[in-house]
Amino acid sequence: MSPFERALVTATQAGLPLVERPYEAVGAMLGVDGGSVREALAAMLEAGLVRRIGAVPNHWRLGWTANGMSVWDVDDAHIDALGAQLATLPGVSHCYRRPRHGAQWPYNLFVMLHGRQRAEVEAQARQVAALLAPHCRGHEILYSTAILKKTGLRLAGAA
Template sequence: MALDDFDRALIAAVQSGLPLVARPYEAVGAMLGVDGERVRARLAAMLDEGLVRRIGAVPNHYRLGFTANGMSVWDVADDQVDTLARQVAQLTGVSHCYRRTRHLPEWPYNLFAMLHGRSQGEVQRQADVVAALLGPACRAHDILYSTAILKKTGLRLKGTNDVQD
């Protein structure tokens, strides 16, 4: 995608994250010599154009005290997984919930839900809530606990006219 000079400057200003201030668009605008509304409008347009997939907070769960993070994986009946996944996604403690293709016979799981807690026991209690919600539609599940923090990055300038995510 070709970017103009303002787009490049805007991406460079926000690629490490928005400033943690009450009015982040105004703060970015001040760095770029424009008002915050222009920053907000252009970022919204980038979302609409598909240049940016989302704008949101990416918390460091470990620094917030949530040191037990487990990807719970579920083997849910295909005819019910979409409806149940929407319900699981609304549960407290679930930050990500999505359907994936099974890879039988090794990997029977088709529903993934990231659970966060201050202990593995807390994550297990959340998984018990998910299991109760899924009921007999769930044939099996497991929890895969995080062992390392992966670096999360957003949109980055790659070349003179291209971007990567």
């Protein structure tokens, strides 16, 4: 990373300012205009230095308190195609493949579902089950009991 890219990451790693013109606000902190911030972030995305720029909602504060990680035991030969289909469903925020861990944890597909009540999540899980059939051997829903602060890599300071 260049010194400017490092300074940009440091300035934005806790999030963009919640103002009408966030890139201009970041630019003011770094002594450049907002266009330069946008261009640098776009280049960093293209180069793979930054994975994504997006909002991270607090589901609990938005009233979505019945959040369930549904875990599925899916035939490995079909998991990639099925996972791609599941990721497009409206209630799914995360969908990814994970390794199995023996007989005590046979699940290889994780699908995060959100609802205001558990009945909503369970209805979504039935929709997932219908899409996965006949390639699914079992599943569970693991409900969240608290929200954890999500953060990415943090740099110690601008160089």
